[in-house]
Amino acid sequence: MLSDIEISRQTSLIPIGQIAAVMGLSPHHYRCYGNTRAKIAINAAANRPKQGKLVVVTAVTPTPFGEGKTVTSIGLTQALHRLGHKVCACLRQPSMGPVFGIKGGAAGGGYSQVVPMEELNLHLTGDIHAVSSAHNLAAAALDARLHHEQRLGAEEFTRQSGLAALNIDAERIVWNRVMDHNDRALRSIHVGMGTNNGPERDCSFDITAASELMAVLALSRNLVDMRARIGRLLLAFNTAGKPITAEDLGVAGAMAAILREAIEPTLMQTINGAPCLIHTGPFANIAHGNSSIIADDIALRTSDIVVTEGGFGSDMGFEKFCNIKTRASGNAPDCAVLVVTLKALKSHAGIDAEEIKQPNLAALKQGFVNLQWHIANVKQYGVPVVVAINHFPEDTDAELRWLQQQVLASGANAVAISEAFAQGAKGATVLAGQVLACLTKPRHFKPLYQPEQGLMHNLQVLAERGYGAAGVELSPQALRDLTQIIALGGEQLPLCMAKTQMSISHDAKLKGAPTGFILPISRLQLHAGAGFVTAFAGNIMTMPGLGLTPGYLKLDINARGEIIGF
Known part of the structure; x- marks a missing residue:
């Protein structure tokens, strides 16, 4: 199979003005950056009603092997586009921290990509x-x-x-x-x-x-x-x-x-020409982890289906989508797609990298508790959930059959195997059909807590219902912060939890679906402009570091000036 960047470069790109026209946008609604990118005016669709259904893609607790949330988001968008639906993806702009660090780019992968991928991953429109x-x-x-x-x-x-x-x-x-x-x-x-x-x-x-x-x-x-x-x-x-x-x-x-121009989303396209709005880039472990309200609003007024994603697992980006972003936008999700892999669940059972590709039904059963927790977590918001099993070549039919049966027995509305990475739109067609069916179901959305109940009450609710903790404990510093925030008028703001993404809990070592732990809050910080209070669960770094073999070691340019190594 070709590399991601080779696939991206072999894609026949549609002029970005034509992509804008598919959305019903006129030339005075956008400014082109060459033929591949365009800034969309924030009032481009202001005179149209919101007609679209909103699909939020989330995942199980992340593992070092990658679950393919962005691949699934883009593959689903491509499949819906292939089926003739008017669809738009709304994704975050990649930070160059992960691009040059461990995670790499965020354009998707294989035959489910936003293209050109090197433009998306490096600067975009600044x-x-x-x-x-x-x-x-x-x-x-x-x-x-x-x-x-x-x-x-x-x-x-x-x-x-x-x-x-x-x-x-x-x-x-x-x-x-x-x-x-x-x-x-x-x-x-x-x-x-x-x-x-x-x-x-x-x-x-x-x-x-x-x-x-x-x-x-x-x-x-x-x-x-x-x-x-x-x-x-x-x-x-x-x-x-x-x-x-x-x-x-x-x-x-x-x-x-x-920020006058930065407030405008950037329009790009998927491999098969579906529109994609790229905007903002907050991380879900230290920020609220979702793309912009403005991008969603434009997409919901110009498309019948909008596919977006929340960062990391459903305890992170999806929780913040429901409790922070939805309050600010008024746009609640109509359906959630929960991404999982066999490797992820085996990883949650403690299987190491050397054995993770081998058939191991016992480990799969042990790690399934993590997916089971995330299904229940999404459903408590009153949102229909489709589980997408991101397929890898080494996956066995027996394990896939067992997982699909258990997913449905655990309360998910539907389950589908996705081969979007290898097959693009075609590989996500079954998933698209299940999502379309779920979009016809009634939604009974409800956030996890009400801000007017106060920070301390809502911290307790988030700890117990949002993470499965037995309770919450504030450090002396956090107690002082709480007193100050109340004095400054911030007691009735939503919460933005800063915690590890590697566990549902605050402790990266606690895998699966931990219970009975006490969630420690080391400090609280008022973000009056954003409109939330950040609670730090333990020692959370807001500046990552580079590892022993960072991603920048692979990047270079060739004699033609093309970027290589992505």
Whole structure:
């Protein structure tokens, strides 16, 4: 079989204007970046009713072997397109952290791809860089304001600048810097060293996908909403303990100006010419892990079926889709597709990499509890669920038959084997048929909790019903954070849990479907612009590091200037 990039390059691309026309968009609704990409105006379909059904693709708890969630999302989109349905995919833009790190690109794979895949995985139209730039402008503005106020004194600063002194507390700046790479050396830094560069203080970098500004971009309805959210960003506290926002600092307008074009989704296409909107890139383990409300809104007004995905397992991106994104957008899922592989379930039984491809029904039965948990988790939101078994060549018929029987016995609405990677649209046709059948079923969507019940109550609900914990325990720091958040008016905001993606619990070593554990909350952070409170379950890194053999080692260009190694 050809490599992913060879398949991508052999695809006959349809001019992107024609893809836009399929969606009913006129040339004044978009701006082309060559023939392969186009920025779509956020009001492109504002005068149309929402007509589409929304399908959210999620998965079992991730394993090192990969479950193929994006392959399934794209393959399903391609299959629906092949069957004659008006369909659009809505996916997140890949961060270059994973691209150059361990995970690699996020264009799908095999014959289920968004193309050209190298354009998608490297920069695209620069939205993530715009988020980095706007975020770091606020960081630079904070340090500059701190420097000038301390250098001149409050009274003289006001006389010379005409601005009221903010009296920033250098020890209580909560806005870090960001970059779109994995760089563990920047997790803890010291800034302001040298003559006239201070004051000195400790600081850190996060990866751009973890920026609250990325969440703001993803959850905003329009430019006015985005501008208001940016103004509410909490940057620091003053020496009297009062909050300082981006509006207070006077930087919110400039940040919004930087993001003026980044708020527009980018239109691309799948291998068989189905439209795909690419927008925003928050990670689901440290952010809310879903593409933008604006992309979904455009797709729902221009297509009959919209396929999107939540990051990682159903305890991560799908939970946040239902409890954060749906509250902001009003668009609840009509159907969920839950992706699994035989290898994933065997991995949850403790089978190592050398034996994972071998038939092992006993291990499959042991690891099935993880899939069973995720089926029940999705169903508690009142959403029909189709389990997609992503097929690998070494899978045995006996194990596949057993798994399909158990899936239906566990309450899933349907199950289908997907061969989208090897066969593209054709390999996902059965899955598409099952999804279409589920879209005719009634939906009784209900979120897991109500924000007005308060943070502590909802933390308990999320721990117990969202993860299967016996309870939740806040550290002394988290208790102090809770008191401060309540004082700042954030007690009735939704929760965004930052935890490991490798387990339903907070502990990556707890596989399967753990129960009886206590979920430890190390700290809480108010994200007033995004409109949620992040709860950190344990020691969660918001800046990944590069491993021993990172992905960038494989990438290069050849004599024709083509990128190789993806």
